[in-house]
Amino acid sequence: MPDVVAPVPGRVVGLADVPDPVFAQQVVGSGVAIDPDRAPGTAVAPVAGRLLKLHPHAFIVLTASGKGVLVHLGIDTVQLDGKGFDLLASEGDEVAAGDPVVRWDPAAVETSGRSPIVPVVVMDTAADTVSTSVVGSSVDVGDRLF
Numbered sequence: 001m002p003d004v005v006a007p008v009p010g011r012v013v014g015l016a017d018v019p020d021p022v023f024a025q026q027v028v029g030s031g032v033a034i035d036p037d038r039a040p041g042t043a044v045a046p047v048a049g050r051l052l053k054l055h056p057h058a059f060i061v062l063t064a065s066g067k068g069v070l071v072h073l074g075i076d077t078v079q080l081d082g083k084g085f086d087l088l089a090s091e092g093d094e095v096a097a098g099d100p101v102v103r104w105d106p107a108a109v110e111t112s113g114r115s116p117i118v119p120v121v122v123m124d125t126a127a128d129t130v131s132t133s134v135v136g137s138s139v140d141v142g143d144r145l146f
Contacts, residue, residue, distance in 0.1 A: 001122065002063060004130075004146050005097050006139040007043045007071045008106075008118050010036035014135050015119060020075045023119045028070060030130040031121035032145055038107040038116070042088065043073055044141055045095040046120055056085030059101055060123065068123035073104050075115040084108045098142050120145060 006012075011034065018024045018033045045051075045061050047069050052062040057077035060068045073085070086103040089095060106116035122130055131146045139145065 001065065001067055002047050002097070003144050004046045004069055004120060004122070006034060006141055006143045006145050007046045007101075007120060008034055008036045008041060009140045010034040010118070011138050012134045012136065012145065013117070014132055015121070018075065018117055018119055019115050023072070023121070026127040029121040029123045029125040030127055031119060032130065032132055032135060033117050033119045034139065035117050036106040038110065040103070040105040040107070042100045043071060043102045043104060043118070045097055045099045045101055046071055046145070048096045049094070051089055051091050051093045051095060051101070054087065054089065054091040054101070056080075056082035056087060056102065061095060070119070070121045070123055071101075072119045072121075073102060074106070074109040075117060077109055077114055079114070080109070080112060
């Protein structure tokens, strides 16, 4: 598995702190989450690969080794129907780690009554298989998460 980098800036928290049981219980896979800075910004690809799925609120990058890395921009943000999100790439695109994927505003997500927290998860991995040594630290876009 290649290094997974921070898709957004903020403070790293454990998945157990994500206010959604699917992420908190690591149902979709192991990883960490980022409590993002509240300024409008751009979420970037956390790894190199192909954009397997791209929704305004979430995307999956499939690595060359076949691992999918999910970035979910906020919790329950699917309910926003894309409002406040601007796609900068297309499903199927090849991306490098750090390439811009979605422009969004975490403060607007929070104002809508939803959590802006950003889970970053390696799909279909067993619970607690990703290093969480960065939990509690602040990261900038492109900093190594795990």
